[in-house]
Amino acid sequence: MSTSDNLVEVRNLGVLLAGRQVIRDVSFDIPRGGALALVGESGSGKTVTARVLTGLLSRIGGKVNSGTATFDSQDLVNANSREWRKLRGRMVALVPQASLSSLDPVMRIGGQLAETISELDPGADIRLRSLELLDQVRLPRPAALLENYPHELSGGMRQRLMIALALAGRPELIVADEPTTALDVTVQKDVLKLLGDLRKETGMSLLMIAHDLAVVGMVSESVAVMRGGELVEKGATDKVLGDPDHSYTKALLAARPELAPVGTPLAVLDRETGQLHRPELPVLLRPRQPEPIIRAEGVGMTYHNAKAPAVHPLDIDISAGAAIGIVGESGSGKSTLGRILVGAQLPTDGTVLVKGKSWQDVRANDPLRGAVQMIFQDPYGALTPWRTPRQIVAEVIARWQGLHGRATLEAAGDLLDDVGLPLQAMDRRPGGLSGGQCQRVGIARALACQPQVLVADEPTSSLDISAQAQILNLLMRLRAERNLALVIVSHDLAVIRHMTDEALVMQHGQIVERGPSSRIFSSPDNDYTRQLVSSTPTLRRTA
Amino acid sequence: MTLRAGWGQAAGKVGQSLLTLASVIVLVFLLVRLIPGDPVTTILGSETSAEAEAALRTALHLDVPPVQQFFDYIAGLLHGDLGQSAVQRGDSVSGIIAGALPTTLSIVAVGMLLSTIAGISLGLAAALSPYKAIDLTVRTIVMLLYATPTFLIGLLLTLVFSIQLGWLPAGGWAGSYPDNFPFLVLPGIALSGHLGPIIARTVRQAAIESSQQLYMEAALSRGLSKSALNFRHILPNSVLPIITLLGISFGSLLTGAIIVEAVFGLPGIGSEMTKAVARRDYPVIQGIALMSACAVIVGNLLAELIYPLVDPRARSAS
Known part of the structure; x- marks a missing residue:
């Protein structure tokens, strides 16, 4: 078994879900300490791919039917539930998208931290470790927070808490599934910055799932673009966002309003020709109307x-x-x-x-x-x-x-x-x-x-x-x-x-x-x- | 989510219940007055003397104007006086109820306890392996039980456990504890034949839903074991709806108790009610109706007051 520089290696992965081939021939690596962002629109297969790496594919009835996925040379595709229990939390941890529904509504924050710590870090002083984790994700007044219930926290605080829970087992890889999608932009910026800082502090690797290309640039040095279950383009983030090769990536960028002159029609990908085209707009007629509607x-x-x-x-x-x-x-x-x-x-x-x-x-x-x-x-x-x-x-x-x-x-x-x-x-x-x-x-x-x-x-x-x-x-x-x-x-x-x-x-x-x-x-x-x-x-x- | 807000909410709920109670009192008062014809002749029949009629009229307090009757009735209620039985001379209605209530409450309590324990266990057992053999068996048994009338369950239990096996008495009442306990078992089981299945189905549904929640998936992804998750997350989340259910069911349990008492010959509210209806003892019917209404109101109020203590989300929802 050779020690590779890559923590995660995915080769020609195929996934069957409800009788459909939702992932086809997907290959990518995540280097040790490195980051990769999987970007795509809904139905692109990015979340299903994340499920393969967190062992949650079978929960939705999916099945890997081709290719391999390894973590530190360990086979993830055929791992049984005992092997997954050793991996989850300790090696690979998930930061889910919906922070409110990802926390038990009737258990205090302290309780949810405690059960995770006692499982992943037996022997640790639960209270000390809880405070340390909350501090690590920059949550203010951690001691008071332990007594709170999830719904009493703001969205941003909950998302930080989800990150703290993911850090409890000192994992080597964090899979963050759209961690900031439901957050306000000012909060989003802080959470993304936190993820970046934690990578530097702990040396962990990051797989970020996102639908927004602009978010990717803030956390990951490489990006893979998915569409319809296939990986269409991957490379350094600057290159892919600045000078993409694939027409679909170009279309994703052209569709962004901030990249087009104000008030002009946005380019749309023609499904049949694969070409970008901009619809014509009629000239705006503006008769003077002093009286407002x-x-x-x-x-x-x-x-x-x-x-x-x-x-x-x-x-x-x-x-x-x-x-x-x-x-x-x-x-x-x-x-x-x-x-x-x-x-x-x-x-x-x-x-x-x-x-x-x-x-x-x-x-x-x-x-x-x-x-x-x-x-x-x-x-x-x-x-x-x-x-x-x-x-x-x-x-x-x-x-x-x-x-x-x-x-x-x-x-x-x-x-x-x-x-x-x-x-x-x-x-x-x-x-x-x-x-x-x-x-x-x-x-x-x-x-x-x-x-x-x-x-x-x-x-x-x-x-x-x-x-x-x-x-x-x-x-x-x-x-x-x-x-x-x-x-x-x-x-x-x-x-x-x-x-x-x-x-x-x-x-x-x-x-x-x-x-x-x-x-x-x-x-x-x-x-x-x-x-x-x-x-x-x-x-x-x-x- | 301050403590003060919590008390304010509780006070509001108590106030609402008192309003409901007030309208029940008015309805119960009107009950006797709304019977077509003269209650006195209805009670005594046509073959009676004028003296007997006059005596009953005085006893029923019908010889004064209706408005005064109402205020006297209210004044009586405030003193815990529900009037006198029209048939059992010398017996007060409150005395009759006080004598019969402990028996009924004992059966209801046993029925609730059994329903809750059996319902939660069966519901969870079914939910943890949904659509598998255990689930199908539980659901079949539960449906069968639910579809069987309470009196039939009572008769079958008597047949098996009293007559054939001779383990438990077929009926009757010792009159004092702990001698009463053997007499409570079969009536309690019979009574839970209705509520138990409802609880089992509710718990099963809630447990299946909560096992599909994202917090289960998130906890799983942190390496927690399934059994820990079942016990710490699914159980508390699926037991929550039971509280409301028990509150609402209190009334139907009382109704069920009337039938169970008849089957097992127990001296409870049910048998007093049956006697009173047969003899047209309106003051007693009135008193029992008022008491049952109170029980239903109190049951619901308790459920509403307890729920926020158990579900933190209900505390802060204004």
Whole structure:
């Protein structure tokens, strides 16, 4: 048995899951003390690959049917459960994505640390070691933390705790599965930095699973790009992100809004030709319209029993064809503001006037109801699961456009075609559609009301980057063609900068900065905005 | 999640229960007054003397205006006075209930205990190897038990354990502890034939769900052994729903106890209720109805108060 420089060697790996070959011919190495990032969109097989290395493949019913995977020359593919118990935690440890559901809700933090330490580090003083681990991941007031339950911690603190639990057995490899996906950007930056620092301190290796190319640059010196179960490109992070060879990697980069000139269509990979193409946008027509469609005057929201307002009183005007961005982290009040603008929620302060009429006086059957429509974050959850896109849109058309019978179904088909839903998807239930397709249906349903304003709450944050590019292109086209006003609520600065003319930055329910999007994100005035901008992982424009 | 907030929540729940209790008292009061016709003639029948009617009317306190009746009734309740039996002269309703209640509560307690122990064990055993032989056997037995009426279970138990094997008495009551214990076993088992299966199914479901949770996978990935995980994580998480279940089931256990008492000839609330209904002893029916309602309210209240103590998430959810 030769001691290799590589801690992990994966050769021609193939995995069968539910009768499908989900991983095909994947090979990569992780050097001792080195790091590798596996990047890909949903369904690329990156998480399944991580399961092979953590021995969790059989839990989802998967089976390795070709190739090998070794850890320190030890066979992982055929390891039995006793061998895995020696490996897990001690040699390979997992930092999972969902920190809240990855902790037992009814056991104190101290208890969860204690059971892990007594298993992996028998003989250690449990309390001392617990405090040491919490300290190692830079958690403040560790002694008090031991008494807390998981739900009492913030997302960032929980993710640090997951890292502390993973470190308990002093493993040689940490597999971090999208460790920062659910976190705010400022917290994400800290957690990524922590992972990098821990690598230096302990000399451990890291396998990072990510969907975001920009995150990778912050933690790993090499990257492997996966697509549809295959590894399409691997190499040094700088090379792959700066000068990729494979058309799919190029497409992933081209789809990123921060790499394209503001307001221009994003490049999309054509599945058939394998070529990148940029759709044309019609020229934006902007007739002067002095009277805003929505005028929010002093609107604020204070929930019952809340200590502070969710939204402090503020003013916004939205005119035809405008594009306004509302940016902030979780708890900033941005979604509440979005809901107030659509009239889904009545403010506790001030009024929202829609063409001069307050939402309070707009009845359900008032045509004004249709004038402002919403696009939701969870595109799948926003659709009735047992109805087809055509039925979903037709129902709204029948309601708002006075059509009957077959005519509504035809009009629905036209509208779905306009938002780019393939014909064969129109009569499938949402369960059989991709996230991007579901979001197109959501947009078509909103358009069926013939709105003048679309409020989109994180419209692309649950979508893959290529689907995001397509949805953003669609929204830009609709805005230009129909002179629609867009209000985009998002945590993603790149999306806001690309899509909007004016931006509001919110923190703790207050607007901390507002102004032209191009200016706010290039030379922010406010400290918080500056912090947001510097925390956001971005790729530099190379071309 | 301050202690003060916890007390405030608890006070709110107690207040809600008191409101429910108040409306139950009003309903129970109206019960007698809403019976079509005159309660006195309903009780005594048509072949009776005017003196007897007048005496009963006074005894039932029906000779004063309804509003005064209501306030007198409330005043009585506050003193623990539920009135006098209309049939057993000289016996107070509270005396009758106090005499019968311990027997019924003993059966209910034994039934709850057996249901919980058997339900949790069977449910967990089934969940730890889902869709395997143990699981299928447990689920079949549990379904059969659940589908069998309580009185039939009681009769079968008597047939096997009393008549054939002669291990336990077929019925009756010693009247004092510890002599009562042998008389409690079969009624307790019979009573748990309904609740036990519900608990077993709930625990099985919860345990299967919790074994699929990410925290199980995360713990597994830290090298913890399966048996440790089952004991420390699955067990506590799957027992949580039982608390609510027991609170809700308290009422149906009382109802079940009436049938079990009849089968085993026990001198409990059930037999008093059956007697009172047969004799149209309205004050007693009224008193027992009020007591059962109280039991249901208290059962639910206890479950609501205990749950946050066990599930930390329920403590901070305002």
